[in-house]
Amino acid sequence: MRMPTTSGFGVRRRGILALAAAIACLFALAPAASAHGTIVSPATRAYHCWQAWGNDHLNPAMQQQDPMCWQAFQANADTMWNWMSALRDGLKGNFQGATPDGQLCSNGLARNNSLNKPGQWKTTSIGGNFSMHLYDQASHGADFLRVYVSKNGYNPATQSLGWGNLDFIMQTGKYPPAKDITFNVQTSGYRGQHVIFTIWQASHQDQTYMWCSDVNFG
Known part of the structure; x- marks a missing residue:
């Protein structure tokens, strides 16, 4: 009686092992993904949109209810x-030189350019x-966080944000590693809708984050 051949199985098995090895190499060579953070209160533009619509981002009602997130x-x-x-x-601290006017809310990242668009955020x-x-x-x-508020007369519904539209308010000191960092900001003379612009210089290599938070001073 002729015994069934196992050569086909061997070829398939070697192919599977080779594929697994290739995938393992890809994972080994890929940089490790790392999570970071943002200002969650008052919410930055991207965080607000994710928080409000992340679980409902296909809802056509977003276009009417929250057109900037849409x-x-x-x-x-x-x-x-x-x-x-x-x-x-x-960036080596060259925040203004490395970030052109009109690109502050996206931190100069082309992929996030929608965050720079004026409108009713x-x-x-x-x-x-x-x-x-x-x-x-x-x-x-954090090495520090730096906080600005848009000047009186600036209209975020019609104007993109530039460095000349900002009043410097404060810079914090250094914070040790922690998931939650809170600090107080004191201002005066602002009423109505403004943009809070924040720079976070993370204590992790030389990493800089910049965001816009839309607020209404009561």
Whole structure:
């Protein structure tokens, strides 16, 4: 009696092992994914859109109820899914020189350009003295956070944000690694809709984050 051959099985088995080895090499060579963070209160533009619509991003009602988030999701949904990763490396403190006017809210990242678009972004109501909350998934800590408020007369519904539109308010000191960093901000003379622009210099290599949070001073 002729015994069944096992050569076909051997070939298939070798092919599977080779494929597994190739996949393992890809994982070994790929940089490890790392989570970062953002200002969650008052919410940054990308974080607000993710929080409000992440579980309902295909709802056509978004176009009417929250048109700025709608246009952002249409432009690049990854901007919202990766709300924690709006970083650039190696700026060496040259924030203004490395970030042109009109690109502040995207931190100069082309993939997040929808965040720069003027319009009726949803606002968080705050008082003249308010608390800010940085949520950092990776607990990088901070060399500092720098806070600006858009000048009186600037209209975020019709104007893109430039450095000349900002009043510098404060810079914090250094924070040790932690998932949650909160600090208080004191302002005066602001009423109505404004943009809070925040720079986070993470204590993790030379990583810089910049965001816009839309607020309404009561």
